[in-house]
Amino acid sequence: MTATSWVEGADPGPYGLAHLPYGVFSTRKDPAPRIGVRIGDQVLDLRALATGQFFLPWIRPAFHEHDLNALLAMGPPAWRLVRHQLTELLADRRHRDQSATLLTPVDKVRMHLPFRVADYVDFYASEHHATNLGRLFRPDAEPLLPNWKHLPVGYHGRAGTVVPSGTPVVRPRGQRKTPDGPVEFGPSARLDIEAEVGFVVGVGTDLGTPVNPDDFTEHVFGAVLVNDWSARDIQAWEYVPLGPFLGKSFATSIGHWVTPLDALAAAKADAPVQDPAPLGYLQESERFGYDLSMSVRWNGTEVSRPPFKGMYWTPAQMLAHMTVNGASLRTGDLYASGTVSGEAADQRGSFLELTWGGKEPVRVGDGESRTFLEDGDTVTIAATAPGPDGSVIGLGEVTGTILPAPN
Amino acid sequence: MTATSWVEGADPGPYGLAHLPYGVFSTRKDPAPRIGVRIGDQVLDLRALATGQFFLPWIRPAFHEHDLNALLAMGPPAWRLVRHQLTELLADRRHRDQSATLLTPVDKVRMHLPFRVADYVDFYASEHHATNLGRLFRPDAEPLLPNWKHLPVGYHGRAGTVVPSGTPVVRPRGQRKTPDGPVEFGPSARLDIEAEVGFVVGVGTDLGTPVNPDDFTEHVFGAVLVNDWSARDIQAWEYVPLGPFLGKSFATSIGHWVTPLDALAAAKADAPVQDPAPLGYLQESERFGYDLSMSVRWNGTEVSRPPFKGMYWTPAQMLAHMTVNGASLRTGDLYASGTVSGEAADQRGSFLELTWGGKEPVRVGDGESRTFLEDGDTVTIAATAPGPDGSVIGLGEVTGTILPAPN
Numbered sequence: 091m092t093a094t095s096w097v098e099g100a101d102p103g104p105y106g107l108a109h110l111p112y113g114v115f116s117t118r119k120d121p122a123p124r125i126g127v128r129i130g131d132q133v134l135d136l137r138a139l140a141t142g143q144f145f146l147p148w149i150r151p152a153f154h155e156h157d158l159n160a161l162l163a164m165g166p167p168a169w170r171l172v173r174h175q176l177t178e179l180l181a182d183r184r185h186r187d188q189s190a191t192l193l194t195p196v197d198k199v200r201m202h203l204p205f206r207v208a209d210y211v212d213f214y215a216s217e218h219h220a221t222n223l224g225r226l227f228r229p230d231a232e233p234l235l236p237n238w239k240h241l242p243v244g245y246h247g248r249a250g251t252v253v254p255s256g257t258p259v260v261r262p263r264g265q266r267k268t269p270d271g272p273v274e275f276g277p278s279a280r281l282d283i284e285a286e287v288g289f290v291v292g293v294g295t296d297l298g299t300p301v302n303p304d305d306f307t308e309h310v311f312g313a314v315l316v317n318d319w320s321a322r323d324i325q326a327w328e329y330v331p332l333g334p335f336l337g338k339s340f341a342t343s344i345g346h347w348v349t350p351l352d353a354l355a356a357a358k359a360d361a362p363v364q365d366p367a368p369l370g371y372l373q374e375s376e377r378f379g380y381d382l383s384m385s386v387r388w389n390g391t392e393v394s395r396p397p398f399k400g401m402y403w404t405p406a407q408m409l410a411h412m413t414v415n416g417a418s419l420r421t422g423d424l425y426a427s428g429t430v431s432g433e434a435a436d437q438r439g440s441f442l443e444l445t446w447g448g449k450e451p452v453r454v455g456d457g458e459s460r461t462f463l464e465d466g467d468t469v470t471i472a473a474t475a476p477g478p479d480g481s482v483i484g485l486g487e488v489t490g491t492i493l494p495a496p497n
Numbered sequence: 498m499t500a501t502s503w504v505e506g507a508d509p510g511p512y513g514l515a516h517l518p519y520g521v522f523s524t525r526k527d528p529a530p531r532i533g534v535r536i537g538d539q540v541l542d543l544r545a546l547a548t549g550q551f552f553l554p555w556i557r558p559a560f561h562e563h564d565l566n567a568l569l570a571m572g573p574p575a576w577r578l579v580r581h582q583l584t585e586l587l588a589d590r591r592h593r594d595q596s597a598t599l600l601t602p603v604d605k606v607r608m609h610l611p612f613r614v615a616d617y618v619d620f621y622a623s624e625h626h627a628t629n630l631g632r633l634f635r636p637d638a639e640p641l642l643p644n645w646k647h648l649p650v651g652y653h654g655r656a657g658t659v660v661p662s663g664t665p666v667v668r669p670r671g672q673r674k675t676p677d678g679p680v681e682f683g684p685s686a687r688l689d690i691e692a693e694v695g696f697v698v699g700v701g702t703d704l705g706t707p708v709n710p711d712d713f714t715e716h717v718f719g720a721v722l723v724n725d726w727s728a729r730d731i732q733a734w735e736y737v738p739l740g741p742f743l744g745k746s747f748a749t750s751i752g753h754w755v756t757p758l759d760a761l762a763a764a765k766a767d768a769p770v771q772d773p774a775p776l777g778y779l780q781e782s783e784r785f786g787y788d789l790s791m792s793v794r795w796n797g798t799e800v801s802r803p804p805f806k807g808m809y810w811t812p813a814q815m816l817a818h819m820t821v822n823g824a825s826l827r828t829g830d831l832y833a834s835g836t837v838s839g840e841a842a843d844q845r846g847s848f849l850e851l852t853w854g855g856k857e858p859v860r861v862g863d864g865e866s867r868t869f870l871e872d873g874d875t876v877t878i879a880a881t882a883p884g885p886d887g888s889v890i891g892l893g894e895v896t897g898t899i900l901p902a903p904n
Contacts (some may be wrong), residue, residue: 136561197843209655209656209657210657211599211742214739235738236674237672237674237734237735237737240672241672241734242682242733243738243742243853244739244742245739245740245741245742246652246653246654246655246742246746247652247653248616248653248824249615249616250615250616250824250826250827250830251704251755251824251825252826257704258512260704260823262703262822262823263707263821263822263823264821264822265644265647265776266645266650267643273647273776275776275777275778295887297658297660297664297667297747298667298747298903300670300903305777315666324822325586327644327648328644328648328650329738329739329740330642330644331642331736331740332621332651332652332736332740332741333652333736333738333739333740333741334652334739334740334823335618335650335652335653336818336819337653337822338823339819339822339824340655340823340824341704341823342705368682369672369682370682371682395711401628409797410744411743412746414670414671414743415660415669415670415671415728415731415743415744415746415747415752416667416669416670416745416747416748416903417655417657417743417747418657418658419657420657460546496705496707496823
C-alpha cells in the first residue's frame with residue numbers, strides 16, 4: 091500500500107505524497123521568493139526547513155536560493171535524498187505538529203517562475219500535429235516533410251519571455267500577409283496556443299559531449315506544463331527560411347510546479363515503434379514516453395484532451411538529438427515537446443488544428459463561438475498522470491488571459 | 498586635435514584613447530575574472546580602480562562583478578561617466594605613475610566571455626548574403642524570398658554555446674542527406690563560418706513594450722565581432738520548417754572586446770535606401786549603419802573583406818523588429834547581423850558563398866586549397882572602423898581552430 095501524508099486532504103489526490111512537485115513561492119508576510127514543495131492544497135516552505143537544519147548540510151544552501159537552479163545543478167543524488175527526506179517528513183505523523191507551521195495554503199501564496207531558464211528549445215514531436223500542420227499549410231503535398239521521421243525537428247525559442255502561469259499575455263502586433271493581399275501591420279488576428287510538456291535540465295554538460303538517450307534521467311530533473319502561445323499570421327509570413335521568431339517570442343507560459351521524473355515512474359509508457367528505425371544516437375535501450383492526459387479549457391470549456399503518450403519522439407531522444415552536435419547543456423535549460431496532438435479531432439493541442447485553420451469554429455464558455463483567441467479569453471492547460479497503485483497525480487496547470495494589443 | 502594617452506604606443510593605433518573597449522580578463526597571479534579596458538597593448542584593471550575609490554560610489558559595484566552585465570544594466574548615464582573618467586585618467590600624464598601599475602600587457606592576460614549572454618538572436622540583414630544563398634539553394638527561383646525586404650528575418654540561436662574568441666571548435670556530428678542519397682550520420686563535411694557583427698543589449702525592457710528604432714542607443718551598449726560557425730550539411734537537412742538548429746548550435750564565437758557605441762560615433766554611415774519603404778515601426782528619424790571594414794583570414798591568408806556599411810537592415814531596425822511583438826529585452830541579450838557579405842566576390846562573409854557552394858576552391862595558408870573547413874584550420878575575423886580625426890579603431894578579432902570530431 092502506498093504511504094499517505096498527514097497533511098489533511100492530500101491523499102488521495104493529485105498532490106499526494108507520491109507526487110511532491112517543487113515550485114517557488116512568496117507570501118504577503120514574506121515577499122522573498124523561496125522554494126516550496128506542494129502537498130495537497132498546501133505549500134511546505136523548504137527554506138524554513140533548511141534553516142531548521144533539515145536536509146544534509148551540503149544540500150541546504152540550495153534552499154536559500156530564489157529559484158530551483160541550485161537544486162537542479164546538484165543532480166540525481168541530491169534530488170533523491172531531498173525527495174526521500176520530504177516523503178518521510180510528510181508521512182510520519184510524529185512530525186505533524188512541528189512541520190504544519192511551515193505550511194501555507196496554496197491559494198494564499200504568490201507563485202513565481204520556478205527556475206531561471208537558460209536556453210529554451212521547442213520540438214515538434216507529435217506525428218499527428220506535424221501531419222495536421224502539413225495538411226493545412228501544404229494541402230497538395232505529403233503532409234510530413236522528408237526529415238520528420240529521421241530526427242526530432244526543433245528550434246530555439248526566446249528564454250527571456252518564458253513567464254509563469256497566470257501572467258497575462260498581451261496580444262502581439264506584427265507583420266502579416268495573405269497570399270494575394272498587401273503586407274499589413276497590426277495586432278495578430280490568429281492568436282493561438284500550443285499545449286506542450288516541457289523538460290527541465292538539471293545537470294549540464296561540457297561543450298563537445300553528446301548525451302546518450304539512456305542518460306536522460308541523469309540530466310533531466312522533471313517536467314512542467316507549457317503553453318507556447320503562437321501568432322499564426324505573424325509566423326506564416328516571417329518563418330521562411332529561418333523558422334518561427336516573433337510569432338512565438340512574445341510569451342511562453344509554464345506551470346508553477348515542476349514534477350520530478352521520480353514522481354512519474356508509474357506514468358512511463360511505451361512509445362510508438364519508429365519506422366524507419368532511428369540512427370544509433372537516437373536509439374534507446376529502454377524506449378519510453380509518459381502517459382500524461384492533457385486537457386485544454388477555453389473560457390472554462392474543455393475543448394481538447396491531447397494524449398502525451400503517443401508522441402513519436404521521446405524526451406530522451408529529444409535530449410540526445412539536441413546535444414549530438416556537441417552543444418552543451420546548462421542547468422535551467424528547458425526543452426518542450428511541441429504541440430501535443432492525438433489522432434482524434436478532439437485531441438488536438440492547438441486551435442489552428444482544432445478549428446482546422448479557422449474554418450470550423452468551436453463553442454467555448456457560455457455558448458460563444460471561436461476560431462482563434464479573442465481579447466479577454468482565458469486558456470488553461472492541465473494534465474494528469476498515473477501514480478503508484480492506481481492513484482492519479484496532477485501536473486498542475488498553466489493558464490493565461492489575453493490582453494488587448496497596445497494602441 | 499584628438500587627445501592621446503600616456504600609455505606608450507597606444508596612440509595612434511587601433512586601441513587608442515578614442516576607443517576604450519571593455520573585456521573580462523584574469524592573470525596567472527590573480528585568476529578571478531574582472532573587468533578591464535583595453536588601451537594600446539595593455540589592459541587596465543577596473544576592479545583595482547574601483548577598489549581605489551575611482552568611479553562614483555553607485556557605479557563601483559559593477560566593477561566588482563565577473564562580467565560586464567552589471568555595468569551594461571546601468572545604462573547610458575553610467576556608460577558615459579565611466580568612459581569620461583577613463584578618458585581623463587588615461588590622457589592626463591599626471592596619473593601615469595600611479596595608474597601604470599594597474600596595466601597588464603594584453604599578451605599576459607587570459608580573456609573570458611565579456612558578458613553573460615541572455616538570449617542570442619541572429620539576423621540575416623545583408624542583401625548580398627541573402628541573395629547569394631537564394632541563388633545557391635533555389636537556382637530556379639527569385640533569390641530573395643517575398644518577406645526579405647519587408648522585415649529583418651531572424652531567429653533565436655543557442656545562448657549557452659556562445660564562447661570567447663580562441664575557444665577551439667570541435668567539428669560537430671549530425672545527420673545529413675543529399676537529394677538522392679540516404680540519410681547519413683557523421684562529422685560535418687561542410688563546416689563553414691559566418692562573419693558577423695553583434696550588438697550587446699544593456700538596458701532591458703518590460704514584456705509588452707516595443708522599442709522604437711530611435712531609442713537604439715538607450716538600450717544597446719556596444720558591438721562585438723561574431724563568428725557564427727555553421728555546418729551546412731546538417732543545416733540543409735534539418736532546417737525545414739523550423740529553421741537552423743544543430744547546424745549552428747555547437748558554437749558561436751565572439752570577440753574578447755566590446756566596443757562601446759560611443760567609440761563608433763565617427764563610424765556612423767548612411768545605410769542603403771530601402772525600397773519598398775519599411776512599415777512605420779521600422780522607420781528611423783536618422784537612419785544609419787556603421788562603416789566597419791571586416792577581414793576574414795583562413796590559415797593566415799586573407800580570403801575576404803566584407804563591408805558592414807552596406808547592410809540593408811540597420812542595428813536599430815533589428816532591435817525594433819525583435820521587440821515589436823512585445824518581447825522583452827534583458828541585459829546581456831546579443832543580436833548579430835547575420836553574415837556580412839558585400840557585392841564583390843572577395844567580400845563574402847561565408848565560405849559557402851566564397852567557394853560558391855564548394856565548387857570554386859580558394860587558396861589558403863601555404864598554398865593549400867579549400868572549399869570548407871578542415872581539421873586544424875584556423876579562421877580569424879577582424880574589423881576596423883573610422884575613429885575621430887582620420888584615426889582608425891580596431892574592433893579586435895574573433896578566432897577559432899577546428900578540432901576533429903569525437904570518434
